[in-house]
Amino acid sequence: MKKAMNSLHAVTASALALTALSVPFAGSASAAQVFTQDVIVQGSLCVGVDCTSTENFGADTIRLKENNLRIHFDDTSNSGSFPNNDWRIEVNNSQNGGANYYAIQDATSGRYVTTIEAGAPSNSIYVDSSGSVGFGTNAPNTSLSLHAADGNTPGLRLEQNTSSGFSAQTWDLAGNEANFFLRDVTNGSQLPIRVIPGADSGAFVISANNNIGMGLANNDVTADAALHIRRGGAGNDGLPRIRFENTDAPNVWVMDVSDNGDFRVSIDGSGVQELLISSTGAVTIPQLANCTNGIRSSAAGLLSCLP
Structure with missing residues (x-):
């Protein structure tokens, strides 16, 4: 059974002296003792009710050994504006069935500001010599302030x-x-x-004046264009193109610029341009190309050939 949390354990003068001399001790001293001078232990120190006279320290210099492990930093400052907050290092919950963890507690407020659960993977948090922080890696990229590594979707x-009243x-x-x-x-x-992986540099750019560029490798968005689209390469696969698709309508409309600089509007897959403006400024409407008697416009603005 865990002992009460408010139990106090003191390292007595005799215990320290016996530890320094490597003399086994048989139990707690009858009363706590106060040292008014420095105490030096040339060896390892075990503190706690479960320490034994045959303790094998290994490489440990200080060992805390019992069923409630706590280190309390009690700041007694009580004048002026000196800081006086108390802190505690706590290892594991004291209740039956409680959690296993290492925690730093603001002892004055009772809040746990940092908690590391037992079983956390290696390098859960890693700060390298340049100040870069890695999560799940001991080799954070030094050009980044934060580097997260995980086997599935970091x-x-x-x-x-809702703590501040917002949704x-x-x-x-x-x-x-x-x-x-x-x-x-x-x-x-x-x-x-x-x-999607493999997207080119400058696939999507927002300039300082809020203009948008697409396909601009050098981020050189035209200053007087709200939207600047660039695409290179010969043939249909290299044309800068915009598609307009209404999922409730049968046709998909396409606007593009051909290799010779013509601006074209067409129904996707039709193989025919509904409107063509050449690089020289000539306007062609293929469906009206054979209007030998002229072109007329209806009240609705529709163009057709004169009979």
């Missing part, structure tokens, strides 16, 4: 709770072999933003 969760909202920022994504956990885990 990520960062941003969770706003709860949770976002995940994560990545894996399929995509890098932003996930709206609160609203059905929708993925409003995704980036």
Whole structure:
């Protein structure tokens, strides 16, 4: 059974002296003793009711050994504006069935500010000599402030709770072999933003004046264009193209720029341009190409050939 949490254990003068002289001790002293001078122990020190006279210290210099392991930092400052908060290092819960952990407690407030559970994997938190922090890795990238490593979708969760009076909202920022994504956990885990591995540099750029560029390898978004799209390569696969698709309509419309600089509007897959503006400024509407008697416009603005 665990002893009461408020039990006090003192290392007595005689116990320290006997430890220093490597003389076995048989039990606790009858009363605590106070040292008014420095105490030096040339050897290892065991503190706790379960220490034995045959303790095998191995490489340990100080060992705490009993069923309630606590180190309390009690700051007695009581004048002026000197700091006086108390702190405690706590190992494992004292209740039957409690958790196994190493924790740093703000003893004044009773809050546990840092807790490490038993069984945490190696390098759960690792700070290298350059100040980079690794989670799950002992070799964080020195060009990054934070490096998370995991076998399945490493990520960062941003969770706003209701403690400040605002509605709860949770976002995940994560990545894996399929995509890098932003996930709206609160609203059905929708993925409003995704980036597929292999995307080129400058695939999506927002300039300082809020203009948007797509396919700009040098991030050179045109200053006077709200949207700047660039794509290179010969043939149909290299054309800058915009698709307009209404899932409730049968046709998909496409706007693109041909290899010779013509601007074209067509129904996807039709093989015919509904509108063509050449690089020289000539406008062609193929369906009206054979209008030998002229072109007319209806009240609705529809163009057709004169009979």
